[in-house]
Amino acid sequence: MPSPAPVRFTLRTALRRFRGNRRGSAAVEFALVAPIFFALLFAIIETALMFFASQVLETITQNSARVVLTGQAQSGSVTACAVSGVSTPCTQTTFKTYVCSQIPALFDCSKLYVDVTSYSTFSAVTLSSHIDGSGNFDTTVSYSPGSAGDIVVVRLFYQWPLFVTGLGYNIANLTGSKRLLVATAAFKNEPY
Secondary structure, three states, X not given: OOOOOOOOOOHHHHHHHHHHOOOOHHHHHHHHHHHHHHHHHHHHHHHHHHHHHHHHHHHHHXXXXXXXXXXXXXXXXXXXXXXXXEOOOOOHHHHHHHHHOOOOOOOOHHHEEEEXXXXXXXXXXXXXXXXXXXXXEOOOOOEOOOOOOOEEEEEEEEEEEOOXXXXXXXXXXXXXXXXXXXXXXXXXXXXX
């Protein structure tokens, strides 16, 4: 029996055979959709983690501000502010140590900045964004817990690193793909 005549290969016949064959179509469709799906999934996870970290920072700020509100930081009755077991008023370093003692593993305390400022009235309160024109974080912070009856603003700053910043989704507000998380507590000191 003679062999059949060889079929001539053309682009049109190859495309017709490819279109007619359904084996592997799920894998091809997944390969087309997977990068977008995973990018969206990681962006959602990163945003949720950032919001969770922001809420934890708010809670730490409220808890830390309580020792200033009640006068414990000013009188030295906070154990974290005691130096060598002696009760002394908190300094910026000892107050930051107290704040860091409440921080979970979610944060790196060396990247945390604590700003405590006192004012005479609520109308005198002015808050800067601590982000300069170039998108860099201004690390200038102060520690002035005030005295009884003063208005005090306690702010914690943390530069949160971001990893999913491509594909048009970028929530960074600092250079180097970072988001500045800010937690604030404003109150009037108790008459201690």
